[in-house]
Amino acid sequence: MVSATSGGFETHGTVALGLGGPEVVMSAVPGSGFLSKNKGLGITFWVCLGWVVFMILLAVLASTLPLKAPNFQDYSAVNVGPSTHHLLGTDDLGRDLLSRVIFGSRVSLVIGFVPILIGLVIGGATGLLAGYRSGVADTVLNAVSFVLLAFPALLAIMVIETFWKPVSLFKLTIMFAFVSSPLLFRVIRATTLSFSSREFVVAARATGAKTSRLLLRELLPNVVPAAVSFALIGVALAIVLEGSLAYLGLSIGLPTSSLGNIINDGVNSNNLSVNPYIALWPSLYIFLLLTALNLMADRLRSYFDLREVSL
Amino acid sequence: MLRFIATRLVQLVVICFLISVFAFLLVHLLPGDPTLAILGPNDTPASRAVLLHQLGLNKGLVAQYGTWIVNIFHGNLGASFLTKQTVTNALGVAVPIDLELIVVSQVLALIVAIPMALVAALRPNRIFDRVATTSTFAMLSLPTFVAGPLLVLVFAVTLKWVPATGFNRISQGLGPNLKSVILPSVALAIGSITVYYRLLRADLIATLQEDFVTMARSKGLSTRYILMRHVMRPSSFSLLAGAGISIGTLFTGAFVVEVLFQLPGIGYQLVQAIYSRDYLVVQGMALVAAVAFVVVNFGVDFLLTILDPRVRRA
Numbered sequence: 001m002v003s004a005t006s007g008g009f010e011t012h013g014t015v016a017l018g019l020g021g022p023e024v025v026m027s028a029v030p031g032s033g034f035l036s037k038n039k040g041l042g043i044t045f046w047v048c049l050g051w052v053v054f055m056i057l058l059a060v061l062a063s064t065l066p067l068k069a070p071n072f073q074d075y076s077a078v079n080v081g082p083s084t085h086h087l088l089g090t091d092d093l094g095r096d097l098l099s100r101v102i103f104g105s106r107v108s109l110v111i112g113f114v115p116i117l118i119g120l121v122i123g124g125a126t127g128l129l130a131g132y133r134s135g136v137a138d139t140v141l142n143a144v145s146f147v148l149l150a151f152p153a154l155l156a157i158m159v160i161e162t163f164w165k166p167v168s169l170f171k172l173t174i175m176f177a178f179v180s181s182p183l184l185f186r187v188i189r190a191t192t193l194s195f196s197s198r199e200f201v202v203a204a205r206a207t208g209a210k211t212s213r214l215l216l217r218e219l220l221p222n223v224v225p226a227a228v229s230f231a232l233i234g235v236a237l238a239i240v241l242e243g244s245l246a247y248l249g250l251s252i253g254l255p256t257s258s259l260g261n262i263i264n265d266g267v268n269s270n271n272l273s274v275n276p277y278i279a280l281w282p283s284l285y286i287f288l289l290l291t292a293l294n295l296m297a298d299r300l301r302s303y304f305d306l307r308e309v310s311l
Numbered sequence: 312m313l314r315f316i317a318t319r320l321v322q323l324v325v326i327c328f329l330i331s332v333f334a335f336l337l338v339h340l341l342p343g344d345p346t347l348a349i350l351g352p353n354d355t356p357a358s359r360a361v362l363l364h365q366l367g368l369n370k371g372l373v374a375q376y377g378t379w380i381v382n383i384f385h386g387n388l389g390a391s392f393l394t395k396q397t398v399t400n401a402l403g404v405a406v407p408i409d410l411e412l413i414v415v416s417q418v419l420a421l422i423v424a425i426p427m428a429l430v431a432a433l434r435p436n437r438i439f440d441r442v443a444t445t446s447t448f449a450m451l452s453l454p455t456f457v458a459g460p461l462l463v464l465v466f467a468v469t470l471k472w473v474p475a476t477g478f479n480r481i482s483q484g485l486g487p488n489l490k491s492v493i494l495p496s497v498a499l500a501i502g503s504i505t506v507y508y509r510l511l512r513a514d515l516i517a518t519l520q521e522d523f524v525t526m527a528r529s530k531g532l533s534t535r536y537i538l539m540r541h542v543m544r545p546s547s548f549s550l551l552a553g554a555g556i557s558i559g560t561l562f563t564g565a566f567v568v569e570v571l572f573q574l575p576g577i578g579y580q581l582v583q584a585i586y587s588r589d590y591l592v593v594q595g596m597a598l599v600a601a602v603a604f605v606v607v608n609f610g611v612d613f614l615l616t617i618l619d620p621r622v623r624r625a
Contacts, residue, residue, distance in 0.1 A: 146322075147325070147326055147329060150605050150608070151330070151333075151605075152562050155597055156601075158585065158597075159334075159337060159594075159597040160340070162585045163593075165341075236452075240454040244455070244456055247456035247567055247571075248582050249582075250585065263456055263457065263460060267460045272463060272464055272468050279464070283457040283460065283461065286454065287449075287452050290453075291449065294448065294451050294452055298448075
């Protein structure tokens with residue numbers, strides 16, 4: 001599901017990326033930057049950030065929180081609605097849904113953040129260099145990223161893990177990092193390209209600054225906003241991708257249920273009509289998480305004036 | 312222009328070649344003797360001989376690829392050793408379903424997104440625009456595996472308007488057929504609506520500020536006429552680009568939707584083959600799906616280039 005709608009669109013630092021789930025078409029517009037009309041990132045951004053941090057903390061601290069064991073089957077409380085004993089109710093096997101959702105979120109969050117961070121490092125380093133020094137290396141890297149992006153990611157991951165058994169969190173992380181690197185490479189390369197001929201870079205070069213200084217002190221700070229904003233969307237994409245895999249029963253197997261597995265449980269065998277909560281809670285979790293990530297990315301884009309453009 | 316098309320065609324061929332190499336190598340990712348895994352319970356001398364011949368496993372890697380790709384160009388994508396069904400037959404069943412899903416969902420998405428974008432772009436930042444933009448934001452956070460179950464819960468389980476699962480072919484009547492594809496299509500359309508709406512709205516707002524629109528207004532033309540005749544056309548390129556972009560979403564979404572609603576499309580059959588470890592079917596289907604994806608993507612790109620000369624500058 002990762003598609004690059006081709007080289008044709010990358011004029012003037014514009015990148016068109018076709019991805020599953022959230023879509024972005026953005027360009028880094030040089031010139032406006034930090035002194036835009038918005039004074040701050042606004043309350044929405046901070047609320048969303050707080051929410052995401054809260055969700056991460058819940059997942060990290062899940063074992064120490066007073067939660068019931070996610071796989072403990074309490075047959076005296078099967079399919080009960082939300083109550084003081086089970087805040088979100090239980091599923092068809094009497095398992096506590098709050099605990100299942102929080103433990104299930106661990107896989108989603110790890111797959112969401114870790115590969116994107118790896119991709120940010122790989123894609124960032126190569127993108128920065130390629131964007132600054134357009135040359136053979138740039139052409140080659142660009143072609144490679146283009147070829148990699150032409151593969152539909154969900155299909156590739158599904159098929160690779162069928163043959164590359166058994167599925168593990170480590171393997172999934174590697175595959176997701178592999179998928180996200182070319183995306184981040186393109187965004188960072190395009191942004192770097194749009195800055196590398198600007199006056200302050202030329203001036204710095206004229207004063208005899210070393211390449212490392214140019215890259216780290218002049219270009220990097222200007223590339224970071226676009227990179228972070230896009231990385232947030234990347235996290236959302238990865239979470240959607242992992243969720244889809246888990247929904248199809250192709251993510252990490254039992255007993256580690258991830259959110260997609262729980263939704264699938266909730267849809268199977270009459271559960272939806274008997275106890276819709278099983279599917280509802282993990283859906284709500286994903287919805288709120290994605291909304292927070294998308295809103296943050298959106299705020300960053302408008303704050304730093306990384307405009308969404310029409311092609 | 313010709314040069315451009317030639318370059319893109321070469322790229323397309325290279326990518327398809329790489330996909331085929333990739334698909335070919337998949338079998339070699341299997342741990343141990345791949346024939347054991349592929350044949351599974353059907354490990355008879357006869358089927359082993361067929362497999363060895365088909366994969367050319369006793370030859371070198373390059374020769375194996377040669378055997379394999381020649382078979383494919385002869386329309387032999389492999390056959391399941393479990394069900395005896397050929398991949399080509401399975402695709403014959405699956406492809407029409409996928410096409411129908413995509414067409415219906417895209418028509419739905421355009422029917423919703425175009426009027427929404429038109430009304431929103433006419434008065435940006437007013438109430439309708441804000442409500443519409445916010446709701447597309449919410450849709451952005453509803454992946455298919457979340458939206459699908461919700462739709463089933465509301466329309467199939469609670470309201471009982473449509474069946475929750477199953478597929479009726481068009482030969483069984485248009486009514487039953489549409490009933491079985493409408494929910495899956497809506498689930499798929501949600502992602503596309505967001506893409507189309509956002510792109511078209513941004514483009515419309517920009518086009519509405521052009522001088523020729525002011526000129527048309529000063530001639531006293533009605534807003535409706537200006538929108539339809541002057542503004543929609545230059546703004547529709549982003550829609551097409553959006554269509555290209557949403558192919559990726561559609562692809563992922565279609566897999567989930569087919570499994571959820573049990574529609575025997577490519578995604579459903581591929582997942583079934585993965586569950587039953589029918590490796591050759593997985594390989595054949597993945598190859599076709601990946602090539603189809605790439606070709607459609609390039610097709611949209613071509614169309615865009617032909618229609619909008621501005622893209623060609625690169």
